Amino acid sequence: MVDVLTKEQRKYNMSRIRGKDTSPELKIRKMLYTRGIQGYRVHYKLPGKPDIVFIKKRIAIFIDGCFWHKCPECFQEPQTRKEFWMNKIDANVKRDHDVNQKLETDGWKVLRFWEHRVRKDPESVVAEIVRILES
Ligand SMILES: [Zn+2]
Numbered sequence: 010m011v012d013v014l015t016k017e018q019r020k021y022n023m024s025r026i027r028g029k030d031t032s033p034e035l036k037i038r039k040m041l042y043t044r045g046i047q048g049y050r051v052h053y054k055l056p057g058k059p060d061i062v063f064i065k066k067r068i069a070i071f072i073d074g075c076f077w078h079k080c081p082e083c084f085q086e087p088q089t090r091k092e093f094w095m096n097k098i099d100a101n102v103k104r105d106h107d108v109n110q111k112l113e114t115d116g117w118k119v120l121r122f123w124e125h126r127v128r129k130d131p132e133s134v135v136a137e138i139v140r141i142l143e144s
Pocket residue numbers: 075080081082083084123124125126
């Protein structure tokens with residue numbers, strides 16, 4: 010089979026498949042960076058692999074995709090293979106809940122932001138993160 014993807018395209022596809030470096034998360038990281046906030050780790054090895062982690066402050070931040078994590082504002086049930094997808098999504102929601110409990114038990118503050126909020130109003134997300142970091 011002829012390899013028709015460029016290196017960049019393949020990298021992009023792989024990152025989409027792994028669910029890492031999705032654009033809402035990158036957007037927040039870039040905005041934190043421009044505010045001079047840097048001391049965070051990305052995909053740090055904690056339960057649930059938080060997207061952004063401030064280790065010293067013990068703050069774990071997740072940016073949750075509206076479809077995969079069943080956002081109450083935008084989630085719509087898939088039209089095809091409904092049972093298959095709903096099983097997956099419900100398992101995600103349960104895992105999110107378990108992850109929150111584990112992290113909080115270990116003294117972490119967990120922040121979760123919906124993807125739609127990051128897309129519509131990233132400033133408010135960054136402002137909230139900064140406020141909590143400075144508190
Ligand atoms: Zn949403």
